[in-house]
Amino acid sequence: MWTRDFRLFFTARSVSTLGTGMVPVAMSLGVIQAGYGATGVGLTLASSVVPMALLVLFGGVFADRFTPRRMMVGADIARVLSQATTAVLFLTGTPVLWHLMVISAVNGTAAAMFQPGLASLIPRIATDVQAAVATQRTSESFMLLLGPSVAGILVGAADVGVVFLMDAAGFAVSAVCLALLRLTGAPPPAQEGSVWHNLKEGWHEFSSRTWMWGVIIVWSVMGIAVFGPILPLGATIISAAYDAQAYGFVMSAHGAGTILGGLVAMRIKPVRPLAAGATAMLLYALEPLSIALGLPLPLMLACHVAAGVAMAFWGVMWMTSVQTQVAPGVLNRVHAYEVAGSIMALPIGQALAGPVAAVVGPQELLGASSVISVTGCVVLLAVPAVRRLRRVAATS
The missing domain is CATH 1.20.1250.20 (MFS general substrate transporter like domains)
Known part of the structure; x- marks a missing residue:
């Protein structure tokens, strides 16, 4: 199971999931420190969830049309830029709430473009799909458990912005690892018909x-x-x-x-x-x-x-x-x-x-x-x- 491609995939998911575990804590603490209170925290976090829920169907269509890897690497690059921008906002002063909400919406949109492709990658890089899924999920669970503690330590010892810099770096590592995968047996892209036709087919x-x-x-x-x-x-x-x-x-x-x-x-x-x-x-x-x-x-x-x-x-x-x-x-x-x-x-x-x-x-x-x-x-x-x-x- 531990082939070159699975090791790259495992690294990509583990590193980026650590950031996923850190960000809610860092964002909550940063928004509260900026004076926006619990309402600001809720608005910022919701700004990520809503586009994810609304756009994930289109992410599935685009993954079948343009290949999952292209969509996933593109989504990671978008999140490198968005999280680096968030880091700059926190490191250089008090960020404006609507700026954070817009960036969270960008992250949610990127997640919607990234998530559907996960389903089709593992069968192409692992012969034992259940073992690969279990290994991936175990690593992600550990990273999600570790993330909040790491975020709390970094915020206390340094600054909220440092957490977002680490998250941006994690997405950069993920993008590189996914780009290096040697994928075989790809199905033909689903380019026939309109987006709505592809949605209907799905x-x-x-x-x-x-x-x-x-x-x-x-x-x-x-x-x-x-x-x-x-x-x-x-x-x-x-x-x-x-x-x-x-x-x-x-x-x-x-x-x-x-x-x-x-x-x-x-x-x-x-x-x-x-x-x-x-x-x-x-x-x-x-x-x-x-x-x-x-x-x-x-x-x-x-x-x-x-x-x-x-x-x-x-x-x-x-x-x-x-x-x-x-x-x-x-x-x-x-x-x-x-x-x-x-x-x-x-x-x-x-x-x-x-x-x-x-x-x-x-x-x-x-x-x-x-x-x-x-x-x-x-x-x-x-x-x-x-x-x-x-x-x-x-x-x-």
């Missing part, structure tokens, strides 16, 4: 796979009712019951679980990957349930580790299925629909969490989230197309 490929749209429907419901509420409500409840440091420990426990889950996924290769992944995801309900019940901190940490393991294992099973079950010529577009369906529900859940919790109570809402989480997994296992989907054997 939708047909997506909607014709019951196992795929069935998962996305359930995942969207869970995004609104489970994954969305747990972020703001978990921070509020745990910080109030213990302190901010305890919340950091809890988030680190989840991160450690995702690393462990990735390692497990390297070793276990079930014949029916989505059935195995959905079964593992039953454990995720422990995360909102532990907060709702106000469990002692050690038990809460254990529940978050288990939830992290479940989430990572499911993620590897899902991505492996997508990358091996869909034809290469439409994979980028299909993956774009999958990404759009997965991420659009999350901000809705985050936005509704506060108002709904004010009516029913935060603990009660998270208790309902745990029930919905289990129900979602049961529904997935009840869908024959999901339950019976078989693993594609690794190529030699």
Whole structure:
């Protein structure tokens, strides 16, 4: 598996993901230090998420038309420039909020152009797709766990701008590594017809796979009712019951679980990957349930580790299925629909969490989230197309 091309890809993703883990902390601290408060933080972060959700479908079309590598390298170069600009703004004075929002929107747009191509690269550089996906996800989990700590140290010892300089350097390394890949077996570019025709073709490929749209429907419901509420409500409840440091420990426990889950996924290769992944995801309900019940901190940490393991294992099973079950010529577009369906529900859940919790109570809402989480997994296992989907054997 550790071929020259996979090492380059692994380096590209690991280095850039470290920056991804650092930036939210650095941006939040920088915006607050600039005097824009929590509202400014929310506006800046949302400025990145919205274009990502709106434009990722077009990223899939462009990846199939112009090749994934061109789109990914171009997106990395755009983020080198945008993050270097952000660094200059922080290092030379107090940045203007709308400047940061515009740069965040550029980053979100670049991410939308980058993300769809990921799905089609791994099958072209690795013979064992599941092992490659698991290795990549484990590294990304570790970098996302490490990133906030590195950002905090750099901001305290130097300046917010230094974090953005490091992030720009990471994207530069990623662009070089991706440009050096020796890719073979590329499908012909999807240049026939208009962009809208290509979008329609991608939708047909997506909607014709019951196992795929069935998962996305359930995942969207869970995004609104489970994954969305747990972020703001978990921070509020745990910080109030213990302190901010305890919340950091809890988030680190989840991160450690995702690393462990990735390692497990390297070793276990079930014949029916989505059935195995959905079964593992039953454990995720422990995360909102532990907060709702106000469990002692050690038990809460254990529940978050288990939830992290479940989430990572499911993620590897899902991505492996997508990358091996869909034809290469439409994979980028299909993956774009999958990404759009997965991420659009999350901000809705985050936005509704506060108002709904004010009516029913935060603990009660998270208790309902745990029930919905289990129900979602049961529904997935009840869908024959999901339950019976078989693993594609690794190529030699």
